[in-house]
Amino acid sequence: MPWYFYLALKQLFPTGRRFPFFTAISVLSVCLGVMLLVVVLAVMGGFGFQIRRMIVDTEGEIQIKAQGLIGDYRSVVKRVQAVPGVAGATPYAAGILMVQYENKPAFPQMRGLDMASVENVVSLGRFVTAGSLDALDDDSVVLSEGLAESLGIPVGATLEIYTPLMLVQRDGGVILPHSVKVAGVLRIGHQQLDSSTVYCTLRLAQDLYGLARDVHGVNVRVQPGANEDDVAARINAILPPNTRAFSWMDSFADFLTVLRLEKNMMMFVLLFVVLVAAFLTMSLLLVLVLKKTREIGLLGALGASRRQIAFCFCLQGVGIGVVGTAAGLALGFTVVRFRNDIVHAITRLTGGQEMMARFYQFSELPSHIETRDLVVIVVAALVLSTLAGIVPALLAARLKPVEALRSE
Amino acid sequence: MSDAILSARGLKKTFLSGDRRIEVLRGVDLAVGAGETVAIRGESGSGKSTLLNLLAGLDAPDAGTLAWDGSPDTGAARRVTFLGIVFQSFYLIPELDALQNVLMAARIRKAPASAEMRRARTLLARVGLAERADHLPAHLSGGERQRVAVARALMNSPRLILADEPTGNLDEQTGGAIIDLLLGLSAETRTTLVLVTHNAAHAARCSRQLMLHGGRFA
Structure with a gap:
């Protein structure tokens, strides 16, 4: 293991000692930001997923409608059933x-x-x-x-x-x-x-x-695995002109667009929480650089290059990001797992259980997290934490060993 | 001296203090041979530490030349293996135990293998700290910390050890023990030692003494 990697790990997580305060605060801030993103996006995704389930469970994936009434429906049903998928x-x-x-x-x-x-x-x-x-x-x-x-x-x-x-x-x-x-x-x-x-x-x-x-x-x-839009297109090919087949996504396109827009806006806004966490990490790492000035001088005196010293501090930002993101994911999934217990406990205290069900249409808080959302959360948290480590790393690398050793 | 491990010619260094220019070194010439132990003495502010920083390649002179074993390459990469430095303030890394502090010198050169681990343990035993290898610096006394620093300076088998007031933060007895250790190890390993010190008794134990005065050797 390169020394800068080893030292970064030791400074973040020293063996046999208490978890350093600055590490704990930095990891916690990233963790809370990631947790918040996971919970909010899971619930937002859950609403969309629940609506899909509700529509599909009660109406199927495709609805066929005519401009007026459908007359010879037995013939329509027979022809539709013969369509692949x-x-x-x-x-x-x-x-x-x-x-x-x-x-x-x-x-x-x-x-x-x-x-x-x-x-x-x-x-x-x-x-x-x-x-x-x-x-x-x-x-x-x-x-x-x-x-x-x-x-x-x-x-x-x-x-x-x-x-x-x-x-x-x-x-x-x-x-x-x-x-x-x-x-x-x-x-x-x-x-x-x-x-x-x-x-x-x-x-x-x-x-x-x-x-x-x-x-x-x-x-x-x-049929399971069949694409509903493709099947709807195939059905449309055999229907009379005044009769059309719509996939559930077409039928609720506006609603789903609003839902997706809301989710993206929430993600955008909540990413600022992670950004604030990254700034906190950066300021704490800057304090660490100042605190460790003489050690940085020592490393230079022992023959460490400026790039290696920069790596050492940048890796601490990465380390905080990795641990904070992992902890945030774990905490986020735990909150999502027990979301209904938490919501019920809150609504029991505030007496708003029925109101919530009436207002939000669901008797339980839904959740569904997409892989794409998880990837965005993880990448954003890691990139921001790494960037947070770069400024202190550059400051550390700029220190001249002789001046660093002389500092009080 | 053609076979000098360390040679310096006409080293000059000036610092700015506000509008004032302070000429700390005014042309220092020095040649130290292999295995030699040289003490540099001088009053406070005479430029001993500045000279040592120049000799260690940690700072650049305004004028003059420096060579390690005849080579002008005094960069960080060469310093790893050529030079061991002992500071007055020990400068141990607080998150690492004594063994890992010693090994840090080897880590900067390359990832340590079992041979380096054995050498670090041997050096700690040689400086009398075999039983305290897993102790953090905070749990060591001043003398013990300096002994760890001495072991660290020797870790990469350097050709030259530069010691800057290594007893400055220690009591007389502990300081004497550190000088015994440095001179003993220098003799054992035939490593050249340049010792900057205030202490006349310690300086007298070196094979040569130099007095820095007015920015030059008297």
């Missing part, structure tokens, strides 16, 4: 309902599912928390957990449904609701879907909205 396709009808239970009204989203093909695209069965999806027929519905709780309706109870179509058809008479039984309750884990959604059969949805045999769209699941 498609794992399954299912039609759907969607709209808004008014529901009422014991004079308590609500205005949930309706989702009409083709029970014969829905499991090829969306495995809703795994989200059921009460009752059963198998019990769903043309006279029953499955409610999202939040809706069932807000109405106070149990599984097996009867729910009254009103649709906008009834207002058109009333001809001055009394509007009579459509009565259905609650076959089950499900919880997807996304606040918006869980708070107010009614799932019913496609036929019931078609009846409620007067769609006859038409549907609003077709959801498509792609």
Whole structure:
């Protein structure tokens, strides 16, 4: 090991002695900066990842929509299923309902599912928390957990449904609701879907909205490993001109762009924390150079070159960067691992748990960290720490041995 | 002296103190032969340490020439193997134990192997610190620190040792022991020694004494 490497390590981490104060402060500052970046980017990434999961889990990776309604949907589904990369396709009808239970009204989203093909695209069965999806027929519905709780309706109870179509058809008479039984309750884990959604059969949805045999769209699941944009392009090639297939990223392009922009802005702003840590490291290394002036003179007297002396101090900046980054990553991943415990503890103290779920759409704080983000964090921390070591290193290298030895 | 290990001719050095020019050395001539022990004495401010810095190649003279073993190359790379220096203030690296401080001289030359490790231990044993090899400088007395510094100066088997007031920070008895050590090791290894000292008794034990006065040898 070259002497400058050895001495840099010894000055940073002396054996058999307390961790030097300046090393501890420098490492801690880099560590906190890196930790902050990891946690924030993981949570920001988690929001995007969670939204993808929510969309894909409930609608598949691709949605087919027409300018109006899709007429011969069976033919569309059959052709789409033959496209390479498609794992399954299912039609759907969607709209808004008014529901009422014991004079308590609500205005949930309706989702009409083709029970014969829905499991090829969306495995809703795994989200059921009460009752059963198998019990769903043309006279029953499955409610999202939040809706069932807000109405106070149990599984097996009867729910009254009103649709906008009834207002058109009333001809001055009394509007009579459509009565259905609650076959089950499900919880997807996304606040918006869980708070107010009614799932019913496609036929019931078609009846409620007067769609006859038409549907609003077709959801498509792609095969594992297939690129959803490529598959969407292949589907578009066989669809009639007024019908288009959109990947989930196309459907939410604006939202995803905003999310990505927010994440990049957060990274940019938080990199300044690492920059401040680098300045702290630099100032502490400058103090170290002043403190070690006579030792620098000694090294010169023993025959060390200026470049070697510069390396010795620059390597200390690198060492602080490496240890601080490693500690920051470890701490960051630990915080991410226990993020929900931490958030729950804070919200328990502040009493804002429900508000957080309502505001952020997720009942748990999501996290997802991309390799690209980790690489940016690590490279930025290491580069800034190295740069922080260069100024003190140049100062040390400029010292003349004879003057350094004479210094008080 | 043609076979001089150290030769200096007409060394001059001037310092600026504000607007004043202080001529510290006014043309020093010196030749030291192999194995010789030379003491340089002089009053405070006579330029002894300045001369030693010039002889060690740590500072450049304003005029004059310096040669080590006949070669004008007195750069840092050559200093590693040609020269061992002992300072008044020891200058040990506080983060390194006694053994590693001695080895540091070898490290600067090349990464130390087991041979260098053995030599460092042997030198520490020779200066009476075999049992304190793993002690940090903070846990050593002044005399022990200077003995580590002596061992470090000898680590690379130099041809010449320059000692600048090596007993200046030590009591009379400890200082005497350090001079015994330096002269003994110089004799054992046939290493040339140039000793800068105030102490007439210590200087008298060298084979030659020079008195620096008014920027020249008297």
